[in-house]
Amino acid sequence: MPGLISQTLKAGERCQEPRFPALSIFRARKVESGMSFITVESLTKVFGSGSERQRVLKGIDLSIEEGEIFGVIGVSGAGKSTLIRCINRLEAPDSGRITVAGRDILSLRENDLRKARMEMGMIFQSFNLLSSRTAYGNVAFPLEVAGLPKPKIRERVMSLLDMVGLADKADSHPSKLSGGQMQRVGIARALANEPKLLLSDEATSSLDPQSTQGILELIARLQKALKLTVLLITHEMKVITGICDRVAVLDQGRIVEEGRVLDVFTDPKEPATKGFVEEVLKSGGPMLPDGYKPKGRMLRLRFQGEVVSEPLLSDLAALHSVKAVILQAQVDRIKGEPFATMLLDLIGEPRDLGSATDYLTGLGVRVEGITAHAS
Amino acid sequence: MLLSSKQFLMLWNASLETLYMVSVTTVLTVIMGIPLGVLLVVTRPGHILQNKGLYRVVGFLVNATRSIPFPIFIVFVIPLTRFIVHTSVGVTAVIVPLTLAAFVFLARLTETALLEVPHGVVEAAKSMGASNGRIIWRVLLPEAWPGLVMAVTITIITLISYSAMAGAIGGGGLGDLAIRYGYHRYQKDIMWVTVIMLIIVVQLVQSVGDWLVRRHARR
Ligand SMILES: Nc1ncnc2c1ncn2[C@@H]1O[C@H](COP(=O)(O)OP(=O)(O)OP(=O)(O)O)[C@@H](O)[C@H]1O
Numbered sequence: 001m002p003g004l005i006s007q008t009l010k011a012g013e014r015c016q017e018p019r020f021p022a023l024s025i026f027r028a029r030k031v032e033s034g035m036s037f038i039t040v041e042s043l044t045k046v047f048g049s050g051s052e053r054q055r056v057l058k059g060i061d062l063s064i065e066e067g068e069i070f071g072v073i074g075v076s077g078a079g080k081s082t083l084i085r086c087i088n089r090l091e092a093p094d095s096g097r098i099t100v101a102g103r104d105i106l107s108l109r110e111n112d113l114r115k116a117r118m119e120m121g122m123i124f125q126s127f128n129l130l131s132s133r134t135a136y137g138n139v140a141f142p143l144e145v146a147g148l149p150k151p152k153i154r155e156r157v158m159s160l161l162d163m164v165g166l167a168d169k170a171d172s173h174p175s176k177l178s179g180g181q182m183q184r185v186g187i188a189r190a191l192a193n194e195p196k197l198l199l200s201d202e203a204t205s206s207l208d209p210q211s212t213q214g215i216l217e218l219i220a221r222l223q224k225a226l227k228l229t230v231l232l233i234t235h236e237m238k239v240i241t242g243i244c245d246r247v248a249v250l251d252q253g254r255i256v257e258e259g260r261v262l263d264v265f266t267d268p269k270e271p272a273t274k275g276f277v278e279e280v281l282k283s284g285g286p287m288l289p290d291g292y293k294p295k296g297r298m299l300r301l302r303f304q305g306e307v308v309s310e311p312l313l314s315d316l317a318a319l320h321s322v323k324a325v326i327l328q329a330q331v332d333r334i335k336g337e338p339f340a341t342m343l344l345d346l347i348g349e350p351r352d353l354g355s356a357t358d359y360l361t362g363l364g365v366r367v368e369g370i371t372a373h374a375s
Numbered sequence: 376m377l378l379s380s381k382q383f384l385m386l387w388n389a390s391l392e393t394l395y396m397v398s399v400t401t402v403l404t405v406i407m408g409i410p411l412g413v414l415l416v417v418t419r420p421g422h423i424l425q426n427k428g429l430y431r432v433v434g435f436l437v438n439a440t441r442s443i444p445f446p447i448f449i450v451f452v453i454p455l456t457r458f459i460v461h462t463s464v465g466v467t468a469v470i471v472p473l474t475l476a477a478f479v480f481l482a483r484l485t486e487t488a489l490l491e492v493p494h495g496v497v498e499a500a501k502s503m504g505a506s507n508g509r510i511i512w513r514v515l516l517p518e519a520w521p522g523l524v525m526a527v528t529i530t531i532i533t534l535i536s537y538s539a540m541a542g543a544i545g546g547g548g549l550g551d552l553a554i555r556y557g558y559h560r561y562q563k564d565i566m567w568v569t570v571i572m573l574i575i576v577v578q579l580v581q582s583v584g585d586w587l588v589r590r591h592a593r594r
Pocket residue numbers: 047048054056074075076077078079080081082083235
């Protein structure tokens with residue numbers, strides 16, 4: 001891409017094959033082996049001063065690998081937007097270090113920063129399209145910024161719109177598009193200069209469930225096809241379970257839990273994380289039918305993998321002389337792997353209940369006794 | 376109500392003078408007012424060229440200028456008028472106070488129009504690596520276009536009415552004519568004709584402005 005090739009490229013530095021070759025602005029940098037695609041170290045940000053002083057980020061450490069979809073989840077005000085905006089320096093952090101593809105982002109000068117931004121696409125909750133331009137014009141904008149000639153722009157915009165399924169909407173203004181379509185334009189625009197990194201700030205939070213699904217699928221598909229690294233922030237667990245490989249939970253300016261989505265989701269440790277998991281489980285239906293009086297022991301089972309396709313409850317009844325009332329059952333998929341949650345009222349002698357629980361645990365089912373609460 | 380050929384000539388000349396005053400000041404006002412309005416927006420805290428000091432000083436000067444009633448303002452800037460056009464009377468002399476008063480007025484209207492552009496759109500442009508100049512020219516101004524057209528329309532109409540006060544320094548034009556003949560000499564027919572002409576001109580300007588906005592919105 002003309003104009004994007006880093007001027008800092010010196011002869012002789014080419015000899016080493018770069019680890020992150022697609023990023024021209026970053027191309028000149030030698031990347032230490034073992035270094036992650038994005039690293040964030042001890043990042044802090046304070047807003048306001050005096051009595052208004054608010055520590056929004058209190059020392060964030062993160063490593064994001066090339067080619068993964070990394071989600072950051074947190075409640076409103078946790079500092080998610082601030083964190084992601086620090087990555088492309090829409091926000092200036094107070095201290096800490098950020099590298100993208102080995103390049104120190106916080107030390108970039110104005111000119112290099114602008115070039116670096118061209119290679120980090122960003123999408124937003126409110127889409128932020130130019131209302132005075134058509135879908136075509138919006139996608140053309142970043143290409144104009146990059147200094148592409150008109151015919152090249154035309155070619156590229158059409159293929160981008162085609163990529164997000166909006167080729168027929170090229171001449172529509174945003175006011176004539178649905179939320180989902182606007183976000184598709186946003187995605188095409190963010191990917192126009194062939195970035196290797198996509199930053200997503202609550203991209204689906206103002207969409208209905210159906211459009212959300214469509215956008216998540218699109219992001220997942222493009223991530224694979226274009227070998228993107230995606231950093232997304234959200235307050236919705238379904239976004240995390242839908243497409244993320246790894247997740248970090250941000251709570252009051254700190255990362256409190258981090259790991260593979262399946263691990264964090266099936267075995268949440270921190271209260272903040274448990275809250276999000278609850279939310280998903282509750283959304284599957286009310287906790288208890290109205291007026292239900294527990295007859296035995298209330299248990300929540302969570303399990304994944306092979307057990308999901310076993311006749312678990314029949315075996316349980318047959319082998320351990322207990323009866324189970326199913327109060328809630330749900331099978332979700334996390335990155336394609338089935339993951340089941342069940343709420344049971346297990347009725348039987350205490351001795352039998354004990355052996356039944358051991359039996360389940362033996363199969364790798366996580367069993368949790370809970371105090372029931374009506375919906 | 377028939378006008379004598381002398382009266383007709385007077386009206387014709389006055390119309391030309393008004394046209395001259397308003398068109399010259401409009402051009403000057405737009406050239407200076409819109410950039411000042413842009414400055415008032417981009418130097419705000421949190422904006423692309425934030426500069427608290429500059430923002431405050433410019434804001435204060437604009438407010439100060441706008442606080443002075445126009446007839447007093449004309450007298451107030453006479454020294455400056457003399458310095459710039461080497462006279463303080465006549466149509467050309469009026470252009471100085473008229474432009475000064477109108478361009479700060481337009482600057483405030485421009486500011487309001489530009490503030491209507493959601494900040495997220497500016498941030499999106501920033502995230503794509505757009506320079507500040509590009510953000511101003513390719514994002515702020517085009518996005519605020521309907522508001523800007525309205526702002527200029529209102530400014531022109533204000534200019535027409537302000538130019539009528541120019542009689543105070545022998546400024547000439549339609550307003551001057553209405554006051555001199557209609558009020559001082561009590562020639563009602565002249566006054567009526569000038570008032571009707573002013574109404575028509577203002578309607579015309581407003582219609583053109585509305586049409587430009589509508590044409591933009593129809594999409
Ligand atoms: N420019 C700013 N000036 C002052 N305070 C700010 C600014 N931006 C954010 N904050 C504050 O920082 C805190 C974190 O904001 P942030 O936008 O990062 O939260 P978030 O996790 O993205 O929340 P949400 O889910 O509501 O978007 C909030 O309390 C907010 O009020």
